[in-house]
Amino acid sequence: MTLLDETREKIIDAARERFTHYGYGKTTMAELARDCDMSSGNLYRFFPGKLDIAEEICRRASIQSADDLTYILTCPERDAATRLRDFLFQDLRETFAALEKNPRIVELAQIITAERPEFHNEGLKRERDVLARILEMGVEEGAFSITNPQETAEMIQAATMKFSYPQLFTRLTLDKLERELDGVYQLIVAGLVQGARRLTPKLTH
Amino acid sequence: MTLLDETREKIIDAARERFTHYGYGKTTMAELARDCDMSSGNLYRFFPGKLDIAEEICRRASIQSADDLTYILTCPERDAATRLRDFLFQDLRETFAALEKNPRIVELAQIITAERPEFHNEGLKRERDVLARILEMGVEEGAFSITNPQETAEMIQAATMKFSYPQLFTRLTLDKLERELDGVYQLIVAGLVQGARRLTPKLTH
DNA sequence: ATATTGAACGATTTGTTGATTATTCAGGGC
DNA sequence: GCCCTGAATAATCAACAAATCGTTCAATAT
Numbered sequence: 001m002t003l004l005d006e007t008r009e010k011i012i013d014a015a016r017e018r019f020t021h022y023g024y025g026k027t028t029m030a031e032l033a034r035d036c037d038m039s040s041g042n043l044y045r046f047f048p049g050k051l052d053i054a055e056e057i058c059r060r061a062s063i064q065s066a067d068d069l070t071y072i073l074t075c076p077e078r079d080a081a082t083r084l085r086d087f088l089f090q091d092l093r094e095t096f097a098a099l100e101k102n103p104r105i106v107e108l109a110q111i112i113t114a115e116r117p118e119f120h121n122e123g124l125k126r127e128r129d130v131l132a133r134i135l136e137m138g139v140e141e142g143a144f145s146i147t148n149p150q151e152t153a154e155m156i157q158a159a160t161m162k163f164s165y166p167q168l169f170t171r172l173t174l175d176k177l178e179r180e181l182d183g184v185y186q187l188i189v190a191g192l193v194q195g196a197r198r199l200t201p202k203l204t205h
Numbered sequence: 206m207t208l209l210d211e212t213r214e215k216i217i218d219a220a221r222e223r224f225t226h227y228g229y230g231k232t233t234m235a236e237l238a239r240d241c242d243m244s245s246g247n248l249y250r251f252f253p254g255k256l257d258i259a260e261e262i263c264r265r266a267s268i269q270s271a272d273d274l275t276y277i278l279t280c281p282e283r284d285a286a287t288r289l290r291d292f293l294f295q296d297l298r299e300t301f302a303a304l305e306k307n308p309r310i311v312e313l314a315q316i317i318t319a320e321r322p323e324f325h326n327e328g329l330k331r332e333r334d335v336l337a338r339i340l341e342m343g344v345e346e347g348a349f350s351i352t353n354p355q356e357t358a359e360m361i362q363a364a365t366m367k368f369s370y371p372q373l374f375t376r377l378t379l380d381k382l383e384r385e386l387d388g389v390y391q392l393i394v395a396g397l398v399q400g401a402r403r404l405t406p407k408l409t410h
Numbered sequence: 411a412t413a414t415t416g417a418a419c420g421a422t423t424t425g426t427t428g429a430t431t432a433t434t435c436a437g438g439g440c
Numbered sequence: 441g442c443c444c445t446g447a448a449t450a451a452t453c454a455a456c457a458a459a460t461c462g463t464t465c466a467a468t469a470t
Contacts, residue, residue: 025423029462039415041464050462117376155388159364161373168366171322183360187393230453234432244445246434255432415468423460430453440443 008046010036012060015053020104024054024111051112055119058109062123065094069130073137080138081189084156085182087134091127092163092181096174099166106166128153159184213251215241217265220258225309229259229316256317260324263314267328270299274335278342285343286394289361292339296332297368297386301379304371311371333358364389 014035018027029050033040047053072086099106113120132153138144146152162168163181219240223232234255238245252258277291304311318325337358343349351357367373368386 028460040462041416042414044463045413151388152392155385155392158367158385159389159392162363162366165373168370180360180363183356184364187357187360187364233430245432246446247444249433250443411470413468413470415466417464417466419462419464421460421462423458425456425458427456428454430451432449432451434447434449436445436447438443438445440441 004046007036011043011046011053012056016057019054019057019108020102023104024108051115054108055112055116058105058112058119059122061105061109062126065091066123066126066130068094069127073130073133080134080141080143083134083137084131084189085185087131088156088160088163088181088185089178091160092177093174095164095166096169096177099170110167124157128157131156156188159188209251212241216248216251216258217261221262224259224262224313225307228309229313256320259313260317260321263310263317263324264327266310266314267331270296271328271331271335273299274332278335278338285339285346285348288339288342289336289394290390292336293361293365293368293386293390294383296365297382298379300369300371301374301382304375315372329362333362336361361393364393 011032014032015027018031018035029040029043032053033043036043043053047056069087069090072083072090075083075086078086095106109120128150132149135144135146135149135152139146139149157164160181163177163184169177216237219237220232223236223240234245234248237258238248241248248258252261274292274295277288277295280288280291283291300311333355337354340349340351340354340357344351344354362369365386368382368389374382
């Protein structure tokens, strides 16, 4: 059992190396097999297929980045709004840095998202759970006046989608993006209306 | 001069017919020329190229849709927040309806956006100007407390980007999209914070 | 029995060729 | 002079063949 896991690790390491260095399309199963001193057929005892190896690599990166975000929850000296702001900015900066440092891993994520739409939702959910906890903290401190943190987290994700799709912002500079994100953050946190308690017009549909 | 314009119209009409019926790729300049009783070479006296004909068709559609949005400015009986909401929902519904009724025109827009990134910004600006005027009205009525409508309009566009990229929401139903848009709208208009006047933490970059 | 191999198979990609098409422009008609 | 044509040109596309690659599985090794 533990040997099986070790072999999986070896495969993942070899694959990450090749995927990030040469790209997903340019690395063959035969090469991975050679890297791991085994036959190509044997790889299929550890993973259902090539895409699943890539998926596991991206899943780990996603978990890592959600974990990094969790650090914000341990900052009780900052106020609730600032923690939200940190969350949004850290997320943007990480994505942007990844894109600049290694476009290949972002490309990987895009390939998987194209074939496995559910994978992307899974990553979104991981981040949303952290976000919801940040919002809950805000509610507990009396800073935020919302009733459903999970739902509000969903809405914040929708409102900041522009800042999490690398494909959408390749042509924008990080500086421009940060200025926009700051504007959206302020809108979200303070709203537009004078004085401002929540108002809820009837849905028209 | 007016004859030149008339011919341009004829070409645009013929092109719109073919582009929306058979698609951009499947219509040839020779066909367009035949439709207009002229030689293919002569088309180039009226347009620099095929893509420019498509661009003009899309530009007009964009202007039309911005004009439709302008109608909201003439509804003084509604309150400012409701006008903003109408703007966002009308925009989403129009895009969605266009996608369902004639995917070809959306496809056209995508082709042009791919080759001419500026074209898309131009359309965004048209809508943003209407949005800014809606915000100004809100300020005048004392409903919105913002200092820079043009900039706020930009931020609202960033926050609602998810709802204007057909490529992003092909897999979502209109109902789901409207529920999300409603959530984002409420966030934008009322904000998160208890009591709520604008708060402005220092930029960290 | 279990773990592993590598040849075989089908799907996908790549490369090549021929045809189609956008665009240009020298020339003919007004 | 100015319009306009249509053949010439160059760029793009489509179709087909060859090669490569992911995946499977009968055979082999442990």
